[in-house]
Amino acid sequence: MTAVFFDIDGTLICTAGAGQDAMASAVAQCFGVPADRAGVTFAGRTDRSIVLDLFALHDIPSTEQNIATFVRRFVELLPEHLQAKQGRVLPGVSTWLQRLGARDDLYLGLITGNLHRTAHLKLEHYGISSYFHNGAGLRGGFGDDHVERDDVARMAMVQLRGLRANIVASEQVWVVGDTTRDIQCARAIGARVIAVATGGHDRSTLAAARPDVLVDDLTQATECLDEWLQ
Ligand SMILES: [Mg+2]
The missing domain is CATH 3.40.50.1000 (HAD superfamily/HAD-like)
Known part of the structure; x- marks a missing residue:
């Protein structure tokens, strides 16, 4: 075996970047910040560690409630981003x-x-x-x-x-x-x-x-x- x-x-x-775009858009829409991810690395990292970096970038408190709010929106947005990109x-x-x-x-x-x-x-x-x-x-x-x-x-x-x-x-x-x-x-x-x-x-x-x-x-x-x- x-x-x-x-x-x-x-x-x-x-x-083709659909995942990263959806994450940045979800943070922007949930917390009213720019869809900016400057300086945040994605390759090989867990989504949980990435979102904590995105929160830090925008001074968003890393509470479980905020993470749950982000996750709901990220899951909603991802399909349309996958459709939009040529992956x-x-x-x-x-x-x-x-x-x-x-x-x-x-x-x-x-x-x-x-x-x-x-x-x-x-x-x-x-x-x-x-x-x-x-x-x-x-x-x-x-x-x-x-x-x-x-x-x-x-x-x-x-x-x-x-x-x-x-x-x-x-x-x-x-x-x-x-x-x-x-x-x-x-x-x-x-x-x-x-x-x-x-x-x-x-x-x-x-x-x-x-x-x-x-x-x-x-x-x-x-x-x-x-x-x-x-
Ligand atoms: Mg990989």
């Missing part, structure tokens, strides 16, 4: 998901900074949510409750071990992601990692974080696919 956790933005899909599923992803999804002896999940609801909206928009859906919701760890991505990864592993007790060895767990934060969170759970240079960090930045496998896009690394599918 092998488990593979995918990051979303920059790894499975590129929303796409990234190269090789459809082939990977079709091959992996056809096997019930593989566990496919997500380790993402997205909120569970916005992760679902994004994957639905691009037609790939079914690969990660268990009937009740998406499998994996999400950015709703945690600021740190390592904690999101730990949450995904707790869920995995609860569902598939036969996964005990961390070398059976892989993380696929586009930033050094994905590599870091994979190490936090003892997983191996494929870094893919289709998103937030370039190849040399990813190489410096020493992933197990580094590829330009998911049309490569097919030896991993073949190994998992033996």
Whole structure:
């Protein structure tokens, strides 16, 4: 049994900035500030940590009530932003998901900074949510409750071990992601990692974080696919 956790933005899909635009618009509409995100980085971070930075940028108190107000509006706005932008599923992803999804002896999940609801909206928009859906919701760890991505990864592993007790060895767990934060969170759970240079960090930045496998896009690394599918 092998488990593979995918990051979303920059790894499975590129929303062409729809997510960032929707976040900035939601903050602006909820709190009457400019839709400005200057100096706030997004790549590899949890939505919860990003919104706390956006609140700080605009001097908005980071109360749970304000976060809940933001989340409601963000979820409402995201679909129209996804429609407005020319995003796409990234190269090789459809082939990977079709091959992996056809096997019930593989566990496919997500380790993402997205909120569970916005992760679902994004994957639905691009037609790939079914690969990660268990009937009740998406499998994996999400950015709703945690600021740190390592904690999101730990949450995904707790869920995995609860569902598939036969996964005990961390070398059976892989993380696929586009930033050094994905590599870091994979190490936090003892997983191996494929870094893919289709998103937030370039190849040399990813190489410096020493992933197990580094590829330009998911049309490569097919030896991993073949190994998992033996
Ligand atoms: Mg990413």
